[in-house]
Amino acid sequence: MAVAASHRGGLREDLTCAICCDLFREPVMLPCMHHFCKSCISRYWRGLQGAASCPHCRQEFSSKQFHTNYLVTAMVEKVRASCSDSYIRNIEKQLKESLENHLLKKEELFNIIHRDKQKMDTIKSVGAELQARVQGEFRALQQFLQEEEACVLEQMRWEQREVMDQLQCHLEASREAVKELEQNIRVLQQATEASENTALTELPQIRPCVQVCAAPELDMKAFSAKYTVPLQYITWRKMFKSLKPGPAPLTFDVDTAHPSLHISRDRTVAVESAGGLLPYKPGPQRFLQCVNVLAAEGFRSGRHYWEVGVGAKPKWDLGVASELVDRHARVKLSPESGYWTLRLRRGGEYSAGTQPWTRLPVGSAPQRVGVFLDCDERRVSFYDADSMSLLHCFADGPRGKVYPFFSPCIVDDSQRPQPMHILHHPGVSLVV
Numbered sequence: 001m002a003v004a005a006s007h008r009g010g011l012r013e014d015l016t017c018a019i020c021c022d023l024f025r026e027p028v029m030l031p032c033m034h035h036f037c038k039s040c041i042s043r044y045w046r047g048l049q050g051a052a053s054c055p056h057c058r059q060e061f062s063s064k065q066f067h068t069n070y071l072v073t074a075m076v077e078k079v080r081a082s083c084s085d086s087y088i089r090n091i092e093k094q095l096k097e098s099l100e101n102h103l104l105k106k107e108e109l110f111n112i113i114h115r116d117k118q119k120m121d122t123i124k125s126v127g128a129e130l131q132a133r134v135q136g137e138f139r140a141l142q143q144f145l146q147e148e149e150a151c152v153l154e155q156m157r158w159e160q161r162e163v164m165d166q167l168q169c170h171l172e173a174s175r176e177a178v179k180e181l182e183q184n185i186r187v188l189q190q191a192t193e194a195s196e197n198t199a200l201t202e203l204p205q206i207r208p209c210v211q212v213c214a215a216p217e218l219d220m221k222a223f224s225a226k227y228t229v230p231l232q233y234i235t236w237r238k239m240f241k242s243l244k245p246g247p248a249p250l251t252f253d254v255d256t257a258h259p260s261l262h263i264s265r266d267r268t269v270a271v272e273s274a275g276g277l278l279p280y281k282p283g284p285q286r287f288l289q290c291v292n293v294l295a296a297e298g299f300r301s302g303r304h305y306w307e308v309g310v311g312a313k314p315k316w317d318l319g320v321a322s323e324l325v326d327r328h329a330r331v332k333l334s335p336e337s338g339y340w341t342l343r344l345r346r347g348g349e350y351s352a353g354t355q356p357w358t359r360l361p362v363g364s365a366p367q368r369v370g371v372f373l374d375c376d377e378r379r380v381s382f383y384d385a386d387s388m389s390l391l392h393c394f395a396d397g398p399r400g401k402v403y404p405f406f407s408p409c410i411v412d413d414s415q416r417p418q419p420m421h422i423l424h425h426p427g428v429s430l431v432v
Helices: 002-014 038-046 070-082 085-139 143-195 220-225 231-239
Strands: 027-029 035-037 261-263 269-272 303-309 316-322 339-345 349-352 358-360 368-374 379-384 389-394 402-407 420-422
Touching: 002 070, 027 038, 027 070, 035 038, 085 143, 085 220, 143 231, 220 389, 316 368, 316 379, 339 389, 339 402, 349 389, 358 389, 368 402
Parallel strands: none
Antiparallel strands: 027 035, 261 269, 269 420, 303 368, 303 420, 316 339, 316 402, 339 349, 349 358, 368 379, 379 389
């Protein structure tokens, strides 16, 4: 600021008339290149007895001629304006606003840092809980499964470390931005203090503010869902790839089946009847409006897993339903209505049963769908049973008793009805 004030003082001196000792008014230039106010040099020459001369260098001229210098005129007007009270007040206002803006950005960055730290603490906490869960699952397995346990734990730590690294980079970028802002704030504060003694004509030079990108989004549900799964069953499937296991020996409850559904004798296959409605025994537990059926087995606690063969069926719904659902009414399948489901429509559109529907990015069409129900943690998860890849997870699952739910759906007349199977595999316990 001292340099700026010195520069301003020197410029004012250069633009000062040597006759009236004030800023030029209608500055004109003599042949000797010196400048004076037009009225001052005219008045000076009228008082001379001899030839016209320059008051500054005494050079004489053959005639009293001068030229208007529009560049100097513009410079004088600029200096005169910069010395006005309104100009100074405007500069001080801009200085104050700039300082307040930097202080606000600093506060925002501190809030970002605080949120980043909270996210990192959450990642650490969730990671610790998941690690304990994974270790607990693997301790129940035999000694030869220890290598698989180490592999899963390493994957989890890598994912956690990757997210932590992203947050650490964002945290460091935020801190660097705070340093830049603090440097600018010091410059602006110094300028504010200097403005109390010297009139400001321009803002101080400050560094451009560092832009901090938005913090990486963290899908804690997706991160958790990958490790709150039937790990023992997944590992068992990896060991026995030649088998086609399904741990839960469920059966269809024929007393709940819609009259258009034909249930096989062993109660593991449901298919739409080609002859229309079948004879049925009326009852409050039977679905009458929608082509649905429940399993005979219900669950209130514990963790349970079962698999459903859907093959190449063009549409279906499956999942779990509360025992309290109205089976005589047509309702939209959603948790609000007591259903936690996955569905297929239009030959390739997979959706989670929410309102509105949540479209799911499914790579290859699963031929078998696994359903994992954790009653204690209120979690319902769906898997491609061949690859055990997660399709969707309801983190806010049902309370109370629920039943496995199935809807083979009605197909067009041009299509042949295809069955829905409850898959059974001997020797596999119901509870996982």
